[in-house]
Amino acid sequence: MKHLRPALVMLLGLTLLTGIAYPLLITGVAQFAFPSQANGSLVMRDGKPVGSALIGQNFTSPGYFHGRPSATTATLANGKTVAAPYNADNSTGSNLGPTSKALRDRVAADVKKLEAENPGRPIPADLVTTSGSGLDPDISPAAAEFQVPRIAAVRHLDPATLRRLVASHIVGRTFGLLGAPHVNVLKLNLALDRLAGRPGGT
Numbered sequence: 461m462k463h464l465r466p467a468l469v470m471l472l473g474l475t476l477l478t479g480i481a482y483p484l485l486i487t488g489v490a491q492f493a494f495p496s497q498a499n500g501s502l503v504m505r506d507g508k509p510v511g512s513a514l515i516g517q518n519f520t521s522p523g524y525f526h527g528r529p530s531a532t533t534a535t536l537a538n539g540k541t542v543a544a545p546y547n548a549d550n551s552t553g554s555n556l557g558p559t560s561k562a563l564r565d566r567v568a569a570d571v572k573k574l575e576a577e578n579p580g581r582p583i584p585a586d587l588v589t590t591s592g593s594g595l596d597p598d599i600s601p602a603a604a605e606f607q608v609p610r611i612a613a614v615r616h617l618d619p620a621t622l623r624r625l626v627a628s629h630i631v632g633r634t635f636g637l638l639g640a641p642h643v644n645v646l647k648l649n650l651a652l653d654r655l656a657g658r659p660g661g662t
Contacts, residue, residue, distance in 0.1 A: 503646055511646050516597040518545040523614040525607050527645040528586045532594035553592045577610050598642035601630050615656050
């Protein structure tokens with residue numbers, strides 16, 4: 461017991477300090493100083509959470525702004541892997557290199573679709589490329605503006621009004637230096653629904 465007691469006391473003390481006291485302290489500080497971020501940066505509509513500002517969603521309706529492609533997957537009970545865009549359980553990139561035929565074919569198909577949607581306009585790169593995580597919730601201002609004609613036609617809205625909506629949701633560089641200007645797709649689509657007075661699909 462002479463040698464065992466100090467070890468047990470040390471184990472108990474460190475368990476209380478690092479396993480209980482420290483996590484409670486950090487949780488308390490986070491809840492006080494950064495409550496939104498500490499609770500998942502949830503985005504609310506009518507008092508109910510509809511998503512997180514940190515995780516993208518797979519908007520496919522022509523009446524909504526679309527995010528960048530996502531390469532995340534899901535594994536079914538039978539072991540088969542299937543595409544599952546913005547699957548937060550499996551954050552990953554595609555791992556396809558520039559010589560990959562599958563990647564070239566996918567990008568070519570996306571480019572063809574976007575060219576038909578908005579002929580004659582250059583296609584922003586983030587509309588045809590995936591992010592490293594597959595969960596990117598943001599797109600560039602250019603990618604949002606590229607989609608304005610499609611959404612204006614579907615929702616019967618003035619394109620100039622939609623461009624002003626996009627401009628009002630552009631988030632600049634952090635501290636004016638870090639990152640690039642971007643638009644959160646979920647927040648923009650919620651504002652779009654408020655502007656149009658009706659949902660535009662899923």
